[in-house]
Structure formats: C-alpha cells, structure tokens
Amino acid sequence: MNNPYLPYPVRIDSVITETEDRNLKTFKLVFLNAEDEKKFAYTPGQFGILSVAGLGEIPIGIATSPTEQGFIKFTVNKVGKVTSHLHNMKAGEIMGVRGPMGNWYPWDLLEGKNVVIIGGGFAFTTLRSSIVYMIDPKNRSRFGKIDVVYGARSEGLLLYKDELAEWEKRSDINMHITVDSSSDPNWKYNVGFVPAVTRQKAPSAENAYAMICGPPIMIKFTLPVLTELGFPPERIISSLEMRMKCGIGICGRCNIGTEYVCKDGPVFTLEQLAGLPVEY
Amino acid sequence: MPDIYYTAKENFAGVIERLMGRYRVYAPVKEDRCHGFAPLRSAAEADLGFSNTRLSPKGLFHPQAERMFEYSLAKDDPQAGIVKEAQKDFSPRVVLGVRPCDAKAFDLDDANFNTETIKDPWWVRRRETTTMIGLACDSPCSTCFCTSMGSGPYDTAGLDVLLVDAGEGYAAEVLSEKGKNTLEVTSGWSPVTSAILPLTHKKKAAEQSIGIAFDPAAIAKKPMLELYNSPTWEEVQFACINCGACTFVCPTCWCFDIQDEVCGDKGERLRLWDSCMFPLFTLHGSGHNPRSQKTQRVRQRFMHKLKYYQDKYNSGPACVGCGRCVQACPVNIDIRQVGRQMVSQGCSCPA
Numbered sequence: 060m061n062n063p064y065l066p067y068p069v070r071i072d073s074v075i076t077e078t079e080d081r082n083l084k085t086f087k088l089v090f091l092n093a094e095d096e097k098k099f100a101y102t103p104g105q106f107g108i109l110s111v112a113g114l115g116e117i118p119i120g121i122a123t124s125p126t127e128q129g130f131i132k133f134t135v136n137k138v139g140k141v142t143s144h145l146h147n148m149k150a151g152e153i154m155g156v157r158g159p160m161g162n163w164y165p166w167d168l169l170e171g172k173n174v175v176i177i178g179g180g181f182a183f184t185t186l187r188s189s190i191v192y193m194i195d196p197k198n199r200s201r202f203g204k205i206d207v208v209y210g211a212r213s214e215g216l217l218l219y220k221d222e223l224a225e226w227e228k229r230s231d232i233n234m235h236i237t238v239d240s241s242s243d244p245n246w247k248y249n250v251g252f253v254p255a256v257t258r259q260k261a262p263s264a265e266n267a268y269a270m271i272c273g274p275p276i277m278i279k280f281t282l283p284v285l286t287e288l289g290f291p292p293e294r295i296i297s298s299l300e301m302r303m304k305c306g307i308g309i310c311g312r313c314n315i316g317t318e319y320v321c322k323d324g325p326v327f328t329l330e331q332l333a334g335l336p337v338e339y
Numbered sequence: 340m341p342d343i344y345y346t347a348k349e350n351f352a353g354v355i356e357r358l359m360g361r362y363r364v365y366a367p368v369k370e371d372r373c374h375g376f377a378p379l380r381s382a383a384e385a386d387l388g389f390s391n392t393r394l395s396p397k398g399l400f401h402p403q404a405e406r407m408f409e410y411s412l413a414k415d416d417p418q419a420g421i422v423k424e425a426q427k428d429f430s431p432r433v434v435l436g437v438r439p440c441d442a443k444a445f446d447l448d449d450a451n452f453n454t455e456t457i458k459d460p461w462w463v464r465r466r467e468t469t470t471m472i473g474l475a476c477d478s479p480c481s482t483c484f485c486t487s488m489g490s491g492p493y494d495t496a497g498l499d500v501l502l503v504d505a506g507e508g509y510a511a512e513v514l515s516e517k518g519k520n521t522l523e524v525t526s527g528w529s530p531v532t533s534a535i536l537p538l539t540h541k542k543k544a545a546e547q548s549i550g551i552a553f554d555p556a557a558i559a560k561k562p563m564l565e566l567y568n569s570p571t572w573e574e575v576q577f578a579c580i581n582c583g584a585c586t587f588v589c590p591t592c593w594c595f596d597i598q599d600e601v602c603g604d605k606g607e608r609l610r611l612w613d614s615c616m617f618p619l620f621t622l623h624g625s626g627h628n629p630r631s632q633k634t635q636r637v638r639q640r641f642m643h644k645l646k647y648y649q650d651k652y653n654s655g656p657a658c659v660g661c662g663r664c665v666q667a668c669p670v671n672i673d674i675r676q677v678g679r680q681m682v683s684q685g686c687s688c689p690a
Contacts, residue, residue: 060460064407064597068421091421112410112420113606115599117624138624153420275627302623304597307457311594312613312620314643315629316563317651322457336567338629338639 063307066110066155067095072130073150079215083181084146085122085134088156099156101125103188104163104298104326108306109133110155111148114141118303118321121159122184124191126198131156134184134218160306161325164189164270164296173203175262175290177281179253179273180211183218185298186272194232206262210237210253210277214246235260254280257288264289270296282329292329299325299339315339342513344528351509355382357525358433362470365399366435367392376434387436387504390480395590395663396441397448399434400465405610407461407597413604422608429464433521436474440485440659442497444590445471447659450652451593470521472511473498477545482662484552484675489655492545503538510538553678555656559649561684566646567638569684575677576637578670583614585664585672591644591657594620615639641677 069088077083086109090096099107103124110116122132137146148154164185174193178186186209193202207226211217217236227234227248237249237256249256253273262269269290271278278297285295301313301320308322316335318324327335346354358364359379366385368377373393379385406425411418445466452462476483476492485491495501499518503510510531513519522528558566586592596613599606613620616637621630630636648657658674665673 060458060463062424062460063457064459065424066422110422112422112608113412113599113601116597136624142624155420155422300623301629302621304595308454309451309457309459309593310597310613311451311643312615314639314647316567316642317647334564336564336642338635 063157064305066108066116066157067092067099069131069154069156071148071150071152071154074148077134077218077220078181079213082137083134083218084137085132085218086145086148087130087132088154089130091153096129099131099159101131101159102163102166103192104185105159105161106185106306106325107131107133107156107158108160108303109135109141109145110157111141111144112155114144116157116304116306117141117145118160118300118306120185120188120298122187124188124195126192126195134181136181157306161321162323164298164326165268165328169268170201171203171266173263173265173267174205175267175269176205176207176209177253177257177269177271177273177285178207178209179277180216181218182272182274182298183209186270187219187222189270190226190232194226194229199231203266204262205232206235206260207232208235208237208253208257208260208262210239210249210251210256212239214238214241214243233262252280253277254284257281258284261288264294268294268296272298292333295329297327297329297332299327301325301339342519343531344511344513344522345505345508345531346511346527346529347508350527352382353527354525355379355385355435358435358521361524362431362433362521364433364435365396376437385435387474389436390476390478391438391441391661391663393663393667394588395444395661396434396437397444397590397593399432399469400445400462401448401452401593401595401612402610403612405461406607407610408608410606410608411604412601412606416604425607427461427464429468432465432469433472434469435472436502437471437498438476438661439473439492439494439496439498439501440483440488440490440661441590442471442473443490443494444497444659444661446497447591447648447654447657448593450648450654470499470517471497472500472502472518472521475501475503475542475545477504477541479545479549480662480666482665483549483660484662485660486546486549487552487675488555488658488660490659492549493542503541505538552660552675553682555645555649555658555678557682558645558656558678561646561681563642563646563650566681566684567642569681571680571684572634572638575641575672575680576634579616579633579637579672580670581616581618581633581636582669583616584667584669585640585674586614586616587612588663588667590659590661590663615643641674641681644674645678645681 068091072087308319313320374389452459
C-alpha cells in the first residue's frame with residue numbers, strides 16, 4: 060500500500076530571493092528518483108507538502124506548471140520554524156516533498172472561456188502555475204482572453220518580476236501589474252490597490268471566470284468589484300489557506316464545516332463558500 | 340440462522356490461552372481505579388467483569404504517539420535528510436471484550452482513515468490484522484446513550500464475534516469469516532440452537548435500561564449554517580475550559596499532530612494525538628487563527644460530531660453514546676444536552 064505520509068526525496072537545485080525584504084524565496088527542486096517525478100504529476104492549483112527532516116512539514120502551492128519538465132518550484136514565505144530553516148538551505152541540500160495535494164483550478168470549466176486572474180502579494184504562486192500552463196503553445200487555444208491584475212505593496216515585493224515583464228510584452232495575455240504606491244519615476248506600470256485597478260480595467264464578465272488569490276483584505280475589497288462587473292458567485296474561484304499537517308484529509312484540523320481545505324479544497328468557488336461556515 | 344456457540348466459564352481461561360498462543364491478545368485489565376485495554380501477559384489478567392474502560396481502545400489502532408518515520412541527520416551521510424519508514428509490527432491481534440459502542444466507533448473512524456483515494460497504511464493494516472471479539476453490555480451506565488446513536492448494548496457493528504454473558508458460560512455469535520477463523524483456534528465450544536431465547540430477553544432488558552438522549556437524524560435534517568449560527572453556542576461554551584479531556588477519551592476523536600523530534604544526529608517524525616479544543620490547533624503561521632475564540636472551538640467539536648460527519652458520510656453521527664466525555668468533563672458539559680439543544684434549534688413552543 061502506498062504511504063501518503065512518506066515524502067519523495069528531492070535535491071534543492073537553486074534558491075532565488077524574490078523580494079527586496081528577502082522574506083520570499085523560490086526553491087527549484089529536482090526529484091532524486093525519476094519515477095517519483097512521474098508519480099508527482101500535478102495540475103495547476105494544487106499544492107505540495109515540503110518536508111525538512113528534523114524540522115517538520117509545510118503546505119505550499121506549486122508554482123510551476125506541469126508544462127515545465129524536470130523540476131518543480133515553490134515560493135516560500137519565511138514565517139516560522141520550518142520556513143526559517145528552509146530559507147537558510149542551499150543548492151545541493153536534500154529535503155522532501157509530498158503530493159500533489161488538494162483539488163485544482165477547474166480547468167474543465169475554463170475550456171473556451173475568458174479568464175481573469177487577480178492576485179496580490181505572495182499569493183501569486185499557483186496563479187503563476189496557471190498562467191504558464193495557459194499560455195503554453197499546447198494549451199493557449201483552449202482559452203479565450205486572459206487578463207491578469209497582480210499587485211504588491213511595492214515593486215520590490217512583486218514575485219517573478221522577470222517573467223511578469225516578459226508576459227507584459229506578449230499579445231496573447233493582458234497584464235495589469237500594479238503597486239500600492241511608487242516613488243520610482245521610471246515605474247512603467249499601474250499604481251493603485253488591486254481592487255481599484257480591477258475596477259479601472261473592468262475586465263468583462265461575459266463568458267468569463269475570475270480566479271482570485273491574495274491577502275484577506277485584498278479579497279474582501281475585490282469581490283464587490285467582481286460582483287459589480289457581473290461575475291456570479293459560481294464563476295469566482297478562490298484558493299484558501301489553512302494550518303495543515305497531513306494534507307490528505309485525515310488529521311482533521313483544516314476543515315471549514317464539512318470540507319477539508321487540503322482535500323476538498325483548497326480551490327473553492329464563492330458559491331461553495333457561501334454554503335459553508337465563515338471560519339477561515 | 341445466526342452462528343452461535345456456547346462454552347462454560349470454567350473453559351474460558353483456556354480459550355484465552357489458546358488465543359494467546361496464536362495472537363497478541365488485548366483485553367480489559369484492572370488499572371488502579373479503572374480498566375484499560377492492555378496486551379495480556381497471562382489469561383488471568385483479563386477482567387471481563389468491567390463496565391467500560393476509562394480510555395477508549397482507539398489507541399490500539401491509532402496510538403497516542405506513533406513513530407511514523409526515521410532519518411539520519413549526520414553530516415556526510417549520503418542518506419541524511421531522507422525520511423524512511425519505521426519498523427512496525429502488524430502480526431495478528433485479538434481485541435477481546437470490546438464493547439459494541441467502541442467497535443462501532445472504529446467503523447466510523449474507518450470513514451476517515453480508509454477512503455477511496457487515500458488510505459492511512461498503518462490504520463488499515465492494523466484493522467485488517469485484528470479480530471474484534473466483543474462483549475455485550477448487560478449493565479449500561481447512567482451516562483450511556485448508545486441506543487440513541489445507532490448502536491446498542493448487543494449491537495454487532497464492527498465485530499467479528501459477539502460474546503454474551505449467559506450466567507454459567509458465554510455464548511459467542513460468529514459474525515464474520517475472520518471471527519470464525521479466530522474462534523477455531525480455541526476449543527470447548529458447542530453449537531447452540533434453543534438456548535437463544537433467554538439472551539433475547541437480556542438484550543431487551545439492557546436496551547430498555549438506557550434512556551433516550553436525542554435523535555441525531557433531526558440534526559441531520561437541519562441546515563448546517565442555521566445550527567452553526569445559533570446563539571445557543573454562547574451558553575454551551577460558557578463552562579468549558581478547553582482541557583481536551585473529551586477528545587482524549589472519545590473513540591471517534593482521531594485528530595492528530597505531526598512533529599519531528601531530533602536527538603543528536605538522528606530524528607523521527609511522530610504522529611501524536613491532538614485536540615480541536617486547543618487554541619494552537621488551527622493557528623496559521625501568519626498569526627491568524629480562524630478559531631481563536633473558545634466559543635468557536637466548542638462549537639466545532641459538537642458540530643463535527645453531530646452534524647458535519649453526518650453530512651459528509653451519510654452514516655449517522657460521529658458519536659456512539661459511550662458516555663465517556665460525559666464522565667470525563669470536569670465542568671459537566673453533557674453532549675446529550677447539547678444534542679437536545681441542536682435538535683430544538685429554531686423550534687419555538689408556545690409558552
């Protein structure tokens with residue numbers, strides 16, 4: 060019987076500091092055993108559990124898309140015991156990963172639709188996975204227009220800055236990058252909070268789904284904007300976070316009502332959340 | 340035609356000895372002021388004249404502390420940091436004298452540990468290699484309410500064999516192939532045909548001695564959010580001190596934590612009982628806590644047992660009416676009373 064608690068051994072291939080406050084680092088991981096990479100076949104929206112022997116485990120969204128072969132990437136925020144140790148680890152060191160965990164963004168429903176992606180701060184990781192997946196030549200024709208609103212407090216706190224700039228140049232995706240405020244006269248993009256920029260760019264809700272990930276305050280103020288624009292609750296998709304341990308719906312701690320965020324989520328539509336207790 | 344056998348009580352020590360020859364046998368054993376399930380070192384240790392154990396036997400399938408994995412952290416060890424399975428003993432076991440409520444509880448726990456897509460390998464192997472020989476209750480306690488929760492003093496759910504105390508001997512009803520194979524290891528049993536009648540009377544007497552608590556089906560019918568948003572939770576949580584005793588003794592409380600422990604250059608990953616009653620249970624790394632308030636935690640426990648589990652698995656509540664939480668709670672919170680409050684949520688009687 061396969062043991063879902065046993066991590067696949069991986070080697071850290073590279074560590075990149077993403078943000079100017081150095082609190083976010085992207086880890087590129089390579090499986091020690093080739094067959095483990097096949098077993099880890101994942102879909103954008105899912106997460107993995109990173110395991111550091113001697114410290115513990117943490118649930119982190121998968122930042123790569125399955126269209127990127129040979130490695131997986133996770134962007135980790137430094138908040139506590141495991142993440143602090145992880146931030147001090149270097150290329151070449153060994154750790155573990157379990158997964159893929161959870162459900163994924165509803166790609167079957169998104170076929171032929173326009174997709175509006177709204178992200179804030181470091182919640183952008185599974186959204187990166189989704190964007191890379193959608194604009195891959197094998198997949199692009201499956202989707203309509205793609206609009207992305209992504210903002211952070213300042214330029215230095217945006218993730219994946221090189222990729223954002225590249226996507227901005229493309230014609231098959233509309234990037235609206237924003238910062239809350241800027242004192243940089245050379246800042247080429249938007250200035251303003253994500254909800255305000257969303258309202259300003261007013262992506263159409265016609266035949267469209269909205270995918271939103273970000274800090275609670277951003278979500279709180281962006282949801283009314285999406286509703287105004289005409290997105291019904293069943294077409295607004297969000298990904299939640301919870302304290303997790305097993306990641307497989309057994310240890311009992313990450314529930315919202317009947318749903319385990321690790322197994323029945325983390326992706327939920329607003330319609331689903333409306334039927335659950337507000338305990339998140 | 341039920342498969343029933345009989346053996347005189349004077350044979351029973353021999354039955355236990357034969358079992359011990361082939362299996363690791365766990366039975367209720369006297370511990371100071373109460374009973375607990377323990378591995379038998381001799382047949383004489385088994386004490387079937389007990390009401391129920393203070394702690395449920397859930398530790399037999401879900402140990403309070405379980406070594407999941409081991410790893411080396413030694414510098415220059417090429418295997419350092421790689422997590423490996425710890426050795427486990429899954430040799431066949433018999434749990435002898437488990438009460439029907441506890442046996443049913445493990446069936447309820449199966450829904451959590453053994454799903455279509457994800458299986459907990461240790462729970463599943465232990466369940467597969469363990470024969471459950473139950474003992475029917477003839478003297479339920481005042482805190483028992485199994486009959487309201489879909490179980491009963493003579494209920495057979497989750498059992499491979501059900502023993503009934505028939506005065507001078509035990510009657511054994513064989514309920515499964517596994518039970519049959521286990522009993523065949525022992526001897527001294529003779530098939531029973533007509534002696535069943537007195538047992539039916541005892542079953543009825545035991546069932547009727549248990550008061551009616553509340554009807555969980557009525558809770559299943561109520562909308563989840565209506566129960567969740569009820570103002571009565573303020574009242575329920577008032578006395579609670581979040582000690583966690585209820586979760587500790589409960590056979591359907593399975594929540595656990597995973598922690599790494601290091602000593603020198605070796606470490607282990609442990610699974611440890613945890614409790615939704617504790618504030619840290621849901622604390623995020625960011626400092627946010629969806630259940631920072633005691634009311635939220637108390638509500639979660641009862642909603643999970645009596646509502647969420649029913650909605651999720653459609654097989655009744657995650658409660659078997661064993662009454663241990665009622666006995667253990669230091670501030671006398673009674674789940675039967677909470678259940679009644681949930682049943683009457685939204686009702687208004689004319690004054």
